[in-house]
Amino acid sequence: xxxxxxxxxxxxxxxxxxxxxxxxxxxxxxxxxxxxxxxxxxxxxxxxxxxxxxxxxxxxxxxxxxxxxxxxxxxxxxxxxxxxxxxxxxxxxxxxxxxxxxxxxxxxxxxxxxxxxxxxxxxxxxxxxxxxxxxxxxxxxxxxxxxxxxxxxxxxxxxxxxxxxxxxxxxxxxxxxxxxxxxxxxxxxxxxxxxxxxxxxxxxxxxx
Amino acid sequence: xxxxxxxxxxxxxxxxxxxxxxxxxxxxxxxxxxxxxxxxxxxxxxxxxxxxxxxxxxxxxxxxxxxxxxxxxxxxxxxxxxxxxxxxxxxxxxxxxxxxxxxxxxxxxxxxxxxxxxxxxxxxxxxxxxxxxxxxxxxxxxxxxxxxxxxxxxxxxxxxxxxxxxxxxxxxxxxxxxxxxxxxxxxxxxxxxxxxxxxxxxxxxxxx
Amino acid sequence: xxxxxxxxxxxxxxxxxxxxxxxxxxxxxxxxxxxxxxxxxxxxxxxxxxxxxxxxxxxxxxxxxxxxxxxxxxxxxxxxxxxxxxxxxxxxxxxxxxxxxxxxxxxxxxxxxxxxxxxxxxxxxxxxxxxxxxxxxxxxxxxxxxxxxxxxxxxxxxxxxxxxxxxxxxxxxxxxxxxxxxxxxxxxxxxxxxxxxxxxxxxxxxxx
Numbered sequence: 001x002x003x004x005x006x007x008x009x010x011x012x013x014x015x016x017x018x019x020x021x022x023x024x025x026x027x028x029x030x031x032x033x034x035x036x037x038x039x040x041x042x043x044x045x046x047x048x049x050x051x052x053x054x055x056x057x058x059x060x061x062x063x064x065x066x067x068x069x070x071x072x073x074x075x076x077x078x079x080x081x082x083x084x085x086x087x088x089x090x091x092x093x094x095x096x097x098x099x100x101x102x103x104x105x106x107x108x109x110x111x112x113x114x115x116x117x118x119x120x121x122x123x124x125x126x127x128x129x130x131x132x133x134x135x136x137x138x139x140x141x142x143x144x145x146x147x148x149x150x151x152x153x154x155x156x157x158x159x160x161x162x163x164x165x166x167x168x169x170x171x172x173x174x175x176x177x178x179x180x181x182x183x184x185x186x187x188x189x190x191x192x193x194x195x196x197x198x199x200x201x202x203x204x205x206x207x208x
Numbered sequence: 209x210x211x212x213x214x215x216x217x218x219x220x221x222x223x224x225x226x227x228x229x230x231x232x233x234x235x236x237x238x239x240x241x242x243x244x245x246x247x248x249x250x251x252x253x254x255x256x257x258x259x260x261x262x263x264x265x266x267x268x269x270x271x272x273x274x275x276x277x278x279x280x281x282x283x284x285x286x287x288x289x290x291x292x293x294x295x296x297x298x299x300x301x302x303x304x305x306x307x308x309x310x311x312x313x314x315x316x317x318x319x320x321x322x323x324x325x326x327x328x329x330x331x332x333x334x335x336x337x338x339x340x341x342x343x344x345x346x347x348x349x350x351x352x353x354x355x356x357x358x359x360x361x362x363x364x365x366x367x368x369x370x371x372x373x374x375x376x377x378x379x380x381x382x383x384x385x386x387x388x389x390x391x392x393x394x395x396x397x398x399x400x401x402x403x404x405x406x407x408x409x410x411x412x413x414x415x416x
Numbered sequence: 417x418x419x420x421x422x423x424x425x426x427x428x429x430x431x432x433x434x435x436x437x438x439x440x441x442x443x444x445x446x447x448x449x450x451x452x453x454x455x456x457x458x459x460x461x462x463x464x465x466x467x468x469x470x471x472x473x474x475x476x477x478x479x480x481x482x483x484x485x486x487x488x489x490x491x492x493x494x495x496x497x498x499x500x501x502x503x504x505x506x507x508x509x510x511x512x513x514x515x516x517x518x519x520x521x522x523x524x525x526x527x528x529x530x531x532x533x534x535x536x537x538x539x540x541x542x543x544x545x546x547x548x549x550x551x552x553x554x555x556x557x558x559x560x561x562x563x564x565x566x567x568x569x570x571x572x573x574x575x576x577x578x579x580x581x582x583x584x585x586x587x588x589x590x591x592x593x594x595x596x597x598x599x600x601x602x603x604x605x606x607x608x609x610x611x612x613x614x615x616x617x618x619x620x621x622x623x624x
Contacts, residue, residue, distance in 0.1 A: 030414040032369060033362045047260070052463070054472025056262025057325075057335050064334040078413075117473075126480040127473050141562070146349070146359055151562055154449045161448060205494075206446040238622040240577060241570045255468070264470025265533075265543050272542040286621075354557070354567055 004183055005115060009046065009059075012108030013066055017042040017073035018101040020143050022094065024074075025081045027147060035074045040146055042070045045109050045139035052131060053120055099198050102140065102152065107190035109136040110163040111183050114170040125171050132167030133160055136190075157204050158197035166190035212391055213323060217254065218277065220316030221268070225250040225278040226309040228351050229285035230302060235355060243282045248354055250278045253317050253347035260339060261328055307406050310348065310360065315398035317344040318371040319391050322378040333379050340375030341368055344398075365412050366405035374398035420599055421531060425462065425475075428524030429482055433458040433489035434517040436559050438510065440490075441497045443563060451490045456562055458486045461525050461555035468547060469536055515614050518556065518568065523606035525552040526579040527599050530586040541587050548583030549576055552606075573620050574613035582606035 020041030024034030043060045050058035060066040113135025117128035137153045137160050144151040153159050166186040173182035196202070228249030232242030251268045258266035268274040321343025325336035345361045345368050352359040361367050374394040381390035404410070436457030440450030459476045466474035476482040529551025533544035553569045553576050560567040569575050582602040589598035612618070 028414060029362060030365050030412040032365065032367075032412050033414075036361055036368060051259060051467060052473055052477065054262075054470075057260055057329060057332065057339075061260065061338050062329070062332045062335045067334060067338065082413075121473060121478070124473065124478045126483060127478045130477050130483065131473075145353055145561055146362060148356070148358060148564070150564060153452055154445060154562060157446050157448065159448075160452060204446040204448050205498075206444060206449075236622060237570060238573050238620040240573065240575075240620050241622075244569055244576060259467060262470075265468055265537060265540065265547075269468065269546050270537070270540045270543045275542060275546065290621075353561055354570060356564070356566060 005112060008108045008183065008187065009112045010065075010069065012045075012105045012112060013042045013060070013069055014073055015101045015108065016045070016105035016139050016143075017070040018077060019098055019105060019140070021074045021077035022098045022101070023143060023147050023149070025077065026094075031074065031078050034078060035071055037143055037146060038070050038074045038077075039067065041105075041139045041143035042066070042073075043139070044142035045105075045135045045137070046112070048138040049109075049113050049116060049131060049135040052134065053116060055116075055120075100195075103191055103194040103198065105139070106136045106159075106163055106194055107166065107187045109139070110166045110190045111170065111187045114167045114186065115183060118171070118174060128171050129164060129167035132170065132186075133163045136160075136163040156197075158194070158202045161204075162190045162193035162197065165193060213320060216316045216391065216395065217267075217320045218273075220253075220313045220320060221250045221274055221277055222281055223309045223316065224253070224313035224347050224351075225281035226285060227306055227313060227348070229282045230306045230309070231351060231355050231357070232282075233285065233289045234302075239282065239286050242286060243279055245351055245354060246278050246282045246285075247275065249313075249347045249351035250274070250281075251347070252350040253313075253343045253345070254320070256346040257317075257321050257324060257339060257343040260342065261324060263324075263328075308403075311399055311402040311406065313347070314344045314367075314371055314402055315374065315395045317347070318374040318398045319378065319395045322375045322394065323391060326379065326382060336379050337372060337375035340378065340394075341371045344368075344371040364405075366402070366410045369412075370398045370401035370405065373401060421528060424524045424599065424603065425528045426481075426485065428461075428521045428528060429458045429476070429485055430489055431517045431524065432461070432521035432555050432559075433486040434493060435514055435521060435556070437490045437493035438514045438517070439559060439563050439565070441493065442510075447490065447494050450494060451487055453559055453562060454486050454490045454493075455483070457521075457555045457559035458482070458489075459555070460558035461521075461551045461553070462528070464554040465525075465529050465532060465547060465551040468550065469532060471532075471536075516611075519607055519610040519614065521555070522552045522575075522579055522610055523582065523603045525555070526582040526606045527586065527603045530583045530602065531599060534587070534590060544587050545580060545583035548586065548602075549579045552576075552579040572613075574610070574618045578606045578609035578613065581609060 017038040020038035021034045024037045046060040047058040110132040114128050114132030117131035121127055141151045166189045169189050170182050170186035173185050225246040228246035229242045232245045254268040255266040318340040322336050322340030325339035329335055349359045374397045377397050378390050378394035381393050433454040436454035437450045440453045459482055462476040463474040526548040530544050530548030533547035537543055557567045582605045585605050586598050586602035589601050
């Protein structure tokens, strides 16, 4: 756990706070509802991660920076969307911002989850990969359950998959001695796969 | 953790059990569905609190009093609403009872959450306040998710806010040496603000 | 925790994986959505159990067998339901398969929850019974929340009740010295009561 780890944890927090606040906007919630959704999305994944690691109290609840950042993000989103330039609230550009912020959060939290798992339990590769994925999708699931939407992880065809691939990549990087590159490498892999999946609308087979 | 703490934990348990059972009535559930909703609402917040504190097994699952009280409350609500005086089940008076019980639970659990946080982690003010709020709103969120309703914390304009203010008040009371008054003071602040918010339908700004 | 315990934990995992995958089929999800639902259903209860026990990381996240089994089950369900013999996807036979798999999971996880509770906290009977029930219903609640269905535990009249009776039976068997029979006895009691409740559509009183 070092400065690089905190940097990615913060990128994920800001990105998921944006995604949560935007869902609040699209549901015409007041600024406090927006803040609750932003907090659940941005902090939920990290809290689930720390609980599964047995690390108490969870990092994002003991450090005032996380809540402050999420509230600041919510306020900025509120001001932007209250301005007259955004009458058309969830138009194509807002939708694109939402998907990009969500992808950024997914990639960052995959990395913070997998690396926290590796730090505490290096002998458990399956736990490391699963923790990366649960951390990455957990906040979004909370957001979607609170807002009564079908969770992205079920609706989007390729959503948890990039996170799983990134977690496996992280572990392989580390055991082959590329620890320094593992974080950046895994982050890039998740982000690129997820963005390509959005752009080209990749889909998986389903029961006919 | 002393007798006062248990008193407030029990007030919150009874109040949230009433609110959960009333949601069950309004959904025409059988008595067991009512009991499940009452248990989730009344015990959920405390279980989340103890998990975040790293206290296992959670207090309300190891002590038979909690479950017994919740089942007794469910049975009483069932009997009252099965009597012929309550044909009109979720009329204005039931709605008022529900909102009052919910406000009472919110105030009590803010206090038990914040004071449990202070007892174990006095050096983490942000955690103390957040734990008070999460304990207070957690059970209601579980109740509303189970019953597939938009959670109060998102729908009501001033719901989590009184709990946050109460948590901050609790912490300030304690650090300024008013430990004895902290519990009663914080409880009263949450309850009064929440009831005023209901009565005068206070609302917060939202994106136009 | 021995071979018998793992056997029942695995029966429950397979059974709940089938039930989760079948819900995915009925919602026309892709194979990955089916896998997410199967994982949440099959692994969710055990994760909640281990968190409430304070056992980290949870057993089903550290052991690669669980995830592998769930993914294999999902694939098999996918292949079967993609074949031309299953055009009529959630017809009466599928519904029966779903209910039987769910009942099997309920019975198995009641036993693994109650016995794990007894192993770590033999002095807390109420916790042992509640842990059996929470383990048994937890995965199904996650499944139904993710799929935006009213949870079985609220909708079905006699769902959590067999699990509670089974947990009490487990505890009584053990304290009266019938430890060897406790697991099989409790499992059978839950399964038989639940299947009878389905067959004869037992119902509990509700508010008129």
